[in-house]
Amino acid sequence: MDSSSLHIAMFPWFAMGHLTPYLHLSNKLAKRGHRISFFVPRRTQSKLEQFNLFPDLITFFPINVPHVEGLPHGAETTSDVSFSLGPLIMTAMDRTERDIELLLLDLKPQIVFFDFTYWLPNLTRRLGIKSFQYSIIGPATVSYVRSPQRMRQNMTESDLMQPPPGYPVSSIKLHAHEAKFLASKRNCEFGSGVLFYDRLNNGLMLSDAIGFKGCREIEGPYVDYLAEQFGKSVLLSGPIIPEPPNTVLEEKWRAWLGSFKDDSVVFCALGSEWKLPHGQFQELLLGLELTGLPFLAVVKVPIGFETIEAALPEGFKERVEGRGIVHSGWIQQQLILEHSSVGCFITHCGAGSLTEALVNKCQIVLLPQLDGDHIINARMMGSHFKVGVEVEKGEEDGLFTKESVSKAVKTVMDEENVVGREVRENHAKLRNFLVSHDLEYICVDNFCEKLEDLLK
Numbered sequence: 001m002d003s004s005s006l007h008i009a010m011f012p013w014f015a016m017g018h019l020t021p022y023l024h025l026s027n028k029l030a031k032r033g034h035r036i037s038f039f040v041p042r043r044t045q046s047k048l049e050q051f052n053l054f055p056d057l058i059t060f061f062p063i064n065v066p067h068v069e070g071l072p073h074g075a076e077t078t079s080d081v082s083f084s085l086g087p088l089i090m091t092a093m094d095r096t097e098r099d100i101e102l103l104l105l106d107l108k109p110q111i112v113f114f115d116f117t118y119w120l121p122n123l124t125r126r127l128g129i130k131s132f133q134y135s136i137i138g139p140a141t142v143s144y145v146r147s148p149q150r151m152r153q154n155m156t157e158s159d160l161m162q163p164p165p166g167y168p169v170s171s172i173k174l175h176a177h178e179a180k181f182l183a184s185k186r187n188c189e190f191g192s193g194v195l196f197y198d199r200l201n202n203g204l205m206l207s208d209a210i211g212f213k214g215c216r217e218i219e220g221p222y223v224d225y226l227a228e229q230f231g232k233s234v235l236l237s238g239p240i241i242p243e244p245p246n247t248v249l250e251e252k253w254r255a256w257l258g259s260f261k262d263d264s265v266v267f268c269a270l271g272s273e274w275k276l277p278h279g280q281f282q283e284l285l286l287g288l289e290l291t292g293l294p295f296l297a298v299v300k301v302p303i304g305f306e307t308i309e310a311a312l313p314e315g316f317k318e319r320v321e322g323r324g325i326v327h328s329g330w331i332q333q334q335l336i337l338e339h340s341s342v343g344c345f346i347t348h349c350g351a352g353s354l355t356e357a358l359v360n361k362c363q364i365v366l367l368p369q370l371d372g373d374h375i376i377n378a379r380m381m382g383s384h385f386k387v388g389v390e391v392e393k394g395e396e397d398g399l400f401t402k403e404s405v406s407k408a409v410k411t412v413m414d415e416e417n418v419v420g421r422e423v424r425e426n427h428a429k430l431r432n433f434l435v436s437h438d439l440e441y442i443c444v445d446n447f448c449e450k451l452e453d454l455l456k
Contacts, residue, residue: 006451009037009109011100013116014065014093015078015086016272018136019044021213021352022113023051023058024242025134028444030054037107039100041065041076050247061103066095079272086273090191090199093117104129110455113211116190118199121206130454133207136351139214139222139234141376143167145182146200147229155197157183168221172379177398181370209233209454213240213351215443217433218385235450238443239434241359242334242352249335256325257296257336263343266295266409267362269333270348274369275300280399282313284367285326287405289316293344293413294323298331337362344413346391346405349374354381357388359435363412363424364388367405370398387427388412389419 008029012022019040026036035057040048042062052058065076068088078086097119104112104127111130114120121131135142144150149164160179163172174182190196204210210226212219214236227234248254257265266288270276276284281302288295305311308328333353337345337360345360347353349368354377357364366381366388368374382390389411392404414420433439 004452005033005035006111006448006455007035007037007107007109008451009039009104009107009112011039011112011114011117011120012134012136014041014044014076014089016044016047017350017352018115019048019077020051021136021240022134023048024240024352025113025213025237026058027051027053027243028238028240028440029448030057032444032448033057034448035059037061037103037109039063039103043074044076050245051242053243053246061107063096063099065089065092068092068095083273083275087188087190090116094119094192094194097123101127111208111451114203114207116199116203118194118202118206121203121208130208131206132209132211132451132454133203134211134237136213137373138351138377138380139212139219139226140169140172140380141373142200142204142212143222143225143229144172144376145372146197146204147226149229151201155183155186159183166225168225169380169384171383172376174375174379175393175398176395177393178370178375181398182372182375185372204230207232209235211235211237211447213237213355215239215439233450233454235447236443237447238440239355239359241355241434241440245332245334247332247335249332249339253296253332253336254339257339257341260294260341262340263362264294265339265341266291266293266344266346266413267298267336267342268295268346268367269298269331269353270300270346270367270369271350271353272330273300274348276302278302278304278311281311283400283402284405285316286313286402287400287409288324289320290402290406291409291413293409295320295325296336297324297326298333299326299328301328344409346409349377349381351377355434358427359431361428361431363420364427365405365408365412366390367400367408385426385430386423387430389423 010022012018038060040060045060068091071088075081113132113134124131157179188196223234302311342362345357345362346365366378368378378390381388389408391400391408393400411420
């Protein structure tokens with residue numbers, strides 16, 4: 001390792017949707033000779049090892065996650081519990097503070113990347129280590145919802161319907177049900193008696209610098225806005241396109257997908273945490289059936305049910321036999337998206353899934369869950385960049401129908417449709433830009449240089 005190489009510790013929120021992107025970033029940094037100490041829940045380490053492409057430079061340090069009353073024994077990440085118990089995972093993570101301090105004293109990294117552990121900057125400052133809030137939430141969302149301009153408002157529904165003063169893109173706005181949801185989160189606790197927004201705000205205010213995944217061509221306006229608002233460096237790491245995993249697609253999926261024509265299968269994956277209410281679960285599946293296309297839907301067992309089978313619409317399984325599969329377990333999403341038979345991807349609009357969608361050739365249908373980042377991501381990709389079609393929902397209740405699901409899929413799959421043709425062309429342009437070799441190489445090199453500048 002040369003003298004300019006960095007030693008970075010990674011301490012992401014204990015959710016697979018945060019751990020995995022942090023590890024993808026670690027691979028990019030290790031590829032340039034930087035050493036990574038990655039803090040991971042003990043039993044979750046085995047799920048991440050396949051993504052560690054530089055085991056000589058990326059070392060996992062397993063963390064014992066304390067038991068918190070109300071959590072199932074052995075629960076470590078949000079994927080181990082229902083959505084409502086996520087705050088207790090955060091409480092458990094907060095209780096690792098002393099263990100993290102001992103690890104940092106022993107390892108002596110130069111900088112620690114974190115996202116939700118708002119107490120970390122004060123700890124690292126005492127130890128002479130820099131803190132870097134690397135957010136999985138995109139800069140468009142943070143600047144819409146958590147900029148100092150927004151913090152000075154009361155965060156009412158009417159406030160949130162429009163962007164804050166000075167926000168750089170006017171086409172991004174919220175629907176009534178989305179504004180109502182985000183306003184309601186103002187008083188939500190998220191671990192250890194700390195309000196969710198206060199946790200984010202404290203990290204943003206106390207960290208030595210802030211970082212996001214992305215590149216200036218897409219995220220530049222939001223990053224400039226945040227740098228001005230917070231008065232500190234805001235860095236972009238590049239799009240962080242995942243390296244090909246060191247595994248192959250499971251035979252059962254390879255064989256099933258291989259039985260269909262190229263670009264004909266609809267793949268729907270709604271993330272590792274989103275559980276649909278039963279009515280919306282059924283509307284989604286009936287919408288997929290209505291397309292008339294083969295489909296693979298990866299969804300959690302809906303609220304109030306023990307199994308997927310028990311929640312299916314009546315007669316559904318028989319009607320779609322041979323062309324439709326509903327699956328509730330973990331799946332090799334990256335490899336499935338690369339399969340030639342997949343022509344459409346319905347995504348919940350998590351940042352990692354969107355990146356994987358944008359760098360593949362399948363068309364994108366946007367079905368954001370009620371989460372600030374997913375909503376803003378959907379508006380960015382649907383209204384601003386026009387690279388996908390968002391499923392229509394009720395303005396007040398936020399509910400989608402089988403017809404709106406089917407309509408969105410048919411729009412992007414129909415080469416004769418004017419909107420579909422525009423979306424295809426825009427997606428192709430953005431994909432070509434993102435996968436050009438020089439883009440990420442230059443972005444990551446620039447990111448590393450700015451990290452080194454922080455340490456001077």
